[in-house]
Amino acid sequence: MWGRRSPVLLQAFCDDSASDKGDKRLFMAGYLNRADKWELFSEAWREELQAQPSIAYLRMVEANNLRGEFRGWTKEARDQKLKGFARVINHFEPLSFQFTINRGEHLRVLTPVSPRGLGSPHFTCCFSVISGVARYVAETKAKTRIEYFFDEQDGVSADMSLLFHQMKRNIPRSARNLISGTPAFENDKLLPPLQAADMLVWHLRREHENRTSPDDILPMADLLRNPKGHLESHIDDAQLSKWAEHHAKQEGVQFLKSKGQWQEFRRDLVRFAEAGAIPPTGSRITHLLFRLRIHFLGKLARRNSRKRGRPRS
Structure with missing residues (x-):
């Protein structure tokens, strides 16, 4: 995907989706690719948006409920539109990744003993994405720096901007040196790669919930994961307890x-x-x-x- 000494910037785009079932698991997932590939991807994505029947942007919550940009659509037309977006993603072969955290356990164990900003499951998972992706790239011996883009998240962007440079000192130097600047939080309506991340994370969350039926939305998680490169990480409950014990002191x-x-x-x-x-x-x-x-x-x-x-x- 990238050379060990390639000067081309890498960019990671990530979105989140939280389940209300079981352990109320929070998913953060998205794609990593070279910046020049993302430019071409965005052009192809916009062409797919404009293809008839056209929409202004893709959000899976609207696609699932046939509202917003999908108001008045049939399920069959929606499913065909989503297949078109999946083909665009597959053509550019970005590395896919997913990070999850037991939101119920986080809120029970870690949140009560943490400062408000550090007690958010979104903040914890967001930093885990940054650290995990950087570690993965570092293990390939690549020298390519990484920019991070997340969908807008109320409060998390301000906390991340304020605390990021202190927090990233906890990342191994080889991975830390690959992180370019401070993560950005952007409007997914304006950035096609964030819309792709939304599509991926929504399907991964639904796959986890195992909500499949003849009337359910087209199951596409396997189409959206890159079979040649998919990074998966889960923050275990023992780690949450360890952090909680430290914060409580x-x-x-x-x-x-x-x-x-x-x-x-x-x-x-x-x-x-x-x-x-x-x-x-x-x-x-x-x-x-x-x-x-x-x-x-x-x-x-x-x-x-x-x-x-x-x-x-």
């Missing part, structure tokens, strides 16, 4: 549970970074929680100072 986490508390911490962390107070080495969680303790020691000191200054009634 940190001071001040209880003060970062609400949206307002987390937003205030974001602002303080930005000021720390701009002042050069975040050290350049060490583990991501150590630095984050060290700043957290400074933040709340100062906050408690200010609160106590105000109390002491109040006149007695």
Whole structure:
């Protein structure tokens, strides 16, 4: 797919889909390919969008429910349209990947003892995608850098932008050096590769739920996975428990549970970074929680100072 010393940039596009069944597993999946291949892919995808009957963009939730861009369509016409998009994906042969996390266990074990931003299953899985794809490429001995694009996710993009450079220090150097910049969060209506990722992750989630019947949507997971290269990873429950045990021992986490508390911490962390107070080495969680303790020691000191200054009634 790419040479060991190829200067051509790689780009990974990823979307998410969460199940409400069983362990409420969260899926993040997508495709990795060279940037020049994605340009040609996008042209072919737009041609397929414009082919009659035409649509402006592809979202599987609309295709499944025959609403939005698929309002008034028959199931047969929809299925033929989806086959056309699958042919475009297969022609360009991107590496497919999927990462999953037990959302029910995450919300039960890790979220209650974590700061608001780090307690999100989407944040955990998003960073796992970045780390996992970079490690995979590093193992091929490729020197090609990778850009990451995710579908827009409320809150996650701001947290990732703020914490990413500290967190990625936990990735092995060979993989870390392949990551180009900070991951971007974009509107999938505007980026054909994100629409392809949406198509893949939706079918993988439905495959997991095993909801197949004569009236169900065309099962296409096998058509959308690349048989020559598919990366699959699952964050196990033991790892969630390990992270939860570590978070629970940190001071001040209880003060970062609400949206307002987390937003205030974001602002303080930005000021720390701009002042050069975040050290350049060490583990991501150590630095984050060290700043957290400074933040709340100062906050408690200010609160106590105000109390002491109040006149007695």
